[in-house]
Amino acid sequence: MTSAFRREHDLLGDRDVPADAYWGIHTLRARENYPITGRSIGSYSHLIVALALVKRAAAEANRQLGDLDDRRADAIAQACRDIEGGALHDQFVVDVIQGGAGTSTNMNANEVIANRALERLGQPLGAYAELHPLNHVNMAQSTNDVYPTTLKLALTFAIEELLDAMRTLQQDFAAKADEFSDILKMGRTQLQDAVPMTLGQEFRTYAVMIGEDVERLREATALIREINLGATAIGTGINTNIRYSRLVTDILADLSGVPLVPADNLIEATQDTGAFVQLSGVLKRVACKLSKVCNDLRLLSSGPQAGFGEIFLPERAAGSSIMPGKVNPIIPEVVNQIAFEVIGNDMTVTMASEAGQLQLNAFEPIIAHSLFKSIEHLAAGCRTLSANCVRGIEANRALLAERVRTSAGLATALNPYIGYENATWVAREALRTGKTVSELVLSRNLMTESALAKVLSPEVLTAPRAV
Template sequence: MSTRTEHDFIGELNIPNNLYYGVQTSRAINNFHISTRTLENYPFFIKALAQIKKAAALANKEVGVLKPELADAIASACDKIIEGNFVNQFPVDMLQGGAGTSTNMNANEVIANIGLEILGHQKGEYQFLHPNDHVNLSQSTNDSYPSSIKVAAYTKLTDLLTAMEDLKVNLLKKSVEFKDILKMGRTELEDAVPTTLGNTFEAFATYIDTSIHQISHARETMKFLNMGATAIGTGINCHPDYKHVIEKELHNITGINYQIADNLIAATQDTADFVYVSGALKTLAVRLSKIANDLRLMNSGPRCGLGEINLPKMQPGSSIMPGKVNPVIAEVVAEACYEVMGNDVSITLCAERGELELNAFEPGIAYALFNSICLLENAINTLSTKAIKDLTANTDICYNSIMNSISIVTALNPYIGYEKSSSIAKEALQTGKAVSEICLERGYLTEKQLTDILNPKTMLTPHMGTK
C-alpha cells in the first residue's frame, strides 16, 4: 500500500494513502486503547463535529480571514461527513487524555484531506489546505470540542424525547384499557387498599411525562456554546465579529438557535450543564427502573406469584425448566437504567475535576453522557414495543386478590374506628374468616352497610363515614 509522510513537532509518520486522517490521529490511535469505543460508534457526534467545523469555516469566510475557495472546500467536506460519509475515518477512542484534542484533530485532518481532494490536490498536501491553519482557524479544541458535545447531545436528547412520548402514549392506552380492572394496591409488598390496573399504568405514564418536561428543560442548556473562546475564553487568534457570525451560521446549518455564551471564560471552564442533563437522565432511569420492576412483580408466577398481568412471551426462560418464560425485557431495561445511574457518577466526577481555566476530563463526560442517552432511548423503545404494547391483564386474578385480602378492613376505619378494625383483622388472620363475616357477628355494621362500604369501587375514591 502506498503511503505519504506526515509530520508534527514530535516527528514524522508514514500514513497509508487510503486514510483521510493524518499524523495526530495516528498517534492518538496508538496511545488510547481504553474503552474500545471509538468516535465511529457515535455517528451523531461526528456529524456535530462537522457542523461546528462548517459553521466556523463559513464564519471565517464572512469576517474575511479565510479565502472563499478554502472555506467552501471545508464546507463541502463537512457536508459529506454530515451526510454520513467517512464515518470509518474516525477511529480515535472516546476516552482520551488531552481534553479532546485527539478528537478535534481527527476531525480537522479528515476534513482537510477531503477538502484537498475537492480542490484537486492529494491527501497530505497541507500547504494548500491545512488542518490547523485553515480547518481549525479561529478555534481551539477547548471551544470546538465541548460545543460539538452539546450539539450532539441536543440531537440525541431530541431522539430520546421522541421515544419517551411514544412510551407515554402506550402507557396511557393501557390505562384506558385497564381502567375498570380492580386490583389490590400494595405498600412494602404487603396488601394495602384497592386500586385499578388503569390507575397503575396512568401513574407510569405520569412518571414519563414528568421526565419529558425535565429533560426538555435540561436540553435547553445544550444550546449555549463557547465558540469564539479559543484557548481559555479570551478569544485569542479570533476575529472580534467571529462569534456573532458563527451563531448565525450554526442556525442555518442545524435549524437550532444555538447561542454563544455571554461569558466565554466561564463557559470554557464550567461543565455543570452536562451534570444537569445527566441528573435529569438519572431521574428518568430511576423512574423507568421502577416501572420495569413493577412489571416483573405484577407478572410474577404464572401460578405462584401475583399473576396480575401477562408480559409478552419473548423467549424460553430456562435451559433446564421446560415452559419457563422470564420477563427479559423488564430485566434488561432495569440493567440499562443501572448503567445510566453509574454514568451519572462518572459525569459528576469528571465535571468536578475541572481545574483553573479548562476541564481536561470532557472526553469522560462525552463518553458517559452519550452512552446514557443512547441506553435510555434503546431501553425505552424496547420496553414500549416489546413489553407494554401487547401486555394483557388477568382480570379475575386481580379482582380475587381484593376479595381475599384482609386489608380491605381499612375501609371500615371511618365507620367503626381503628381499634375495632384492627381487632377484626387479627381475628381474620387467626381464623381464616372473612372480614365481613366477623363484622356482622360482632354487630358493628349491618349487611347492607358492609356491602356498600366493602364495594371495591367505593374504596377507590375519597369519602368519610360517621362513627
C-alpha cells in the first residue's frame, strides 16, 4: 500500500510531506508559519513564470560553466518550461506575505522544480540524492538575488498589461473627444463658471493625461531592468564563478525577451529598493489622475435633474434599494476606490523600503504584494472604465447649449474689446437680471451686433486669438 506521505529533512528535523506534493519540507513550514492573506504566490502567474525563467537561466549558466551536468540541467530546464507554460502553479502555495526576505518563495520554487525534474528523470518525488532543490536547482544562487530579480521581471510582465489597458482607455477618451468636438459648454474653475470650451476639449484632456502617464510608466519600467542576479547573499558573489553574473543575466534576457542588465555594483543593488519606490510613485500618479478624471465624470453626470447633468453615463445597474429609478455612477466610483488603495499601497512600499537594514531589505515580499495589487487593480479599473463607461457616454447637447447662451461667463471674452470694467458690469448685470451678455452689450452700444457675434463665435471662444 502506497504511503500518503514521504519523509523529508531540514535543519530543524524531519517532517512528513504529502506524497503527491511537488513542494517539500521548507514549503510545509512556510505554510504553517504564514497564514496571513490567504493568497498564495501561485495566484501571481507573472511571478511564477519569472521564477521559472530565473531558475532555467541559472541552470543553463551553470551548465555552460561546467558546474552542472547535462542530465540535471536538461531536467531542470524542462521542469521550468513546464511551469512557464502554466503547469504546477497550484504547487506554489506559500503566502505572498512572508518573513525571511522571500526565502520561502525561493524554497517553494526550488522544491517544485526539483520534484518536477525528478519526475522527468523517472525518479520518485523527494529523491533528492538524484537532484537536489538546493545543491542543483539553487546552484550559484541566493534568495537575495533570485527574489528581487524575479520580482523585477514579473513586474515588467504585469506592467505591459497595465499599459495595454491604459492605452485602450486613452483611445476611448480620444474617440469621445472627436465625437464631442463641436459641442460648446462652460468650463469651470473652483466649481464656478469660467469661460467656454468644447466638451471635446474637456475629454481630450483626459486622453492626454493618460498618455503622459503611459510614458512615465515606461520610464519607471526601464529602471527595474537592472538586476542583481549573481550577487548571491549580500552582493559579493560568493559561491559563483567570476563569469556567472554577466552570463546568467544575458541568458535570462534572451529567455524572457526583456533587455535586462547587471547592476554595476551588486552589493548596492542587493540592498537598494529605490526602483520599486520609483515605480510605486508612478503607479500612485496614475491612480491620482484616474481618480480625478472619475471625479469629473461623476460631477458632469450628476443629477439627473438637480445636478450638472451635462453628460449621461451608461446605466449599468439599479442604484438604490429604496429610491425607485435611481442610477449611480458606479464605474467611476469603483475606479476611485482602486485609486485610494493604490495610494495606500504606495505608503506600504515606502515604509518597507525605508525599513531595510545594512546589506539586505527583508521586506520585499510586502513590496511585491503591494505593487502587484496596484498594477492588477489599475489595469482592471482601466478596462472597466473603458468598456462599461467611457464608450457609452453621451452629451446633453441641449442643456450645454443653453448654459453657454445664458452664461455670464461670456463677458470674459469681451475684456479686450470693451474693457474689464464694462465686462464686469455686464457679468454682474446678467446675473442680477437674467438677461444675456449679448442683450446687455447691445443695449449699451458697447459693440456692434456683427462684431459681438464674431467675438462670441465658437472658434474665438475656445482658442487664442489669431494674430
